[in-house]
Amino acid sequence: MDGLDEARDGGRSTLVSRNITVLGRRTSVRLEPEMWGALRDIAKRERCRIHDVCSLIQLRKNPNTSLTAAIRVFLMLYYRAATTEQGHVRAGHGDFNTMMTRAQATPDALHMRKRGRNGMNGGATHMSSIKPAQTPSFHSMQGL
Template structure:
């Protein structure tokens, strides 16, 4: 776990996330032209009752799941194995 300070809605806070999660957030920010602080502020704005850390994890998962369409999956060269038929 890595702790980093971020500014969320103008207030500084500390988040502890896995290195892969920090990488995912930075990638999302690059794709969406948002700073880490802006991205965390947006997640915070829509998070509801869960913690900011949990909301960030759920957001990143949902973001990449939405991006992982069949078309995108094939164009990235993934999914080369034939599908098994359901008997």
């Protein structure tokens, strides 16, 4: 099941609370099961424990950002840094029409009407005009 299937099904995610030790201090974190799975995978790949990954995130995050939010951003940055063009091709990425088909969405469902609810222009942005941001590295996580 891919992310689009999960979203279409209303998401099977419900938050799961787990106790972890961050910088020697026990704390509780609530994340979606998919996020816990990603943390587990990263810890295995990096040959450490989830506690170690979360401690590293705690050290690098902005003090005004919650640990939970910083973990989610870290997961996205970690996997984003690992993506390759070949991997995207193997996954069938690169064709929004294919993505819409997998999501069972129609073009009409995705585009806002010409007039918004308040009578103003809808302001829809065409997907092709969105430029991908430069992929940040873990070292740029300061300020998550």
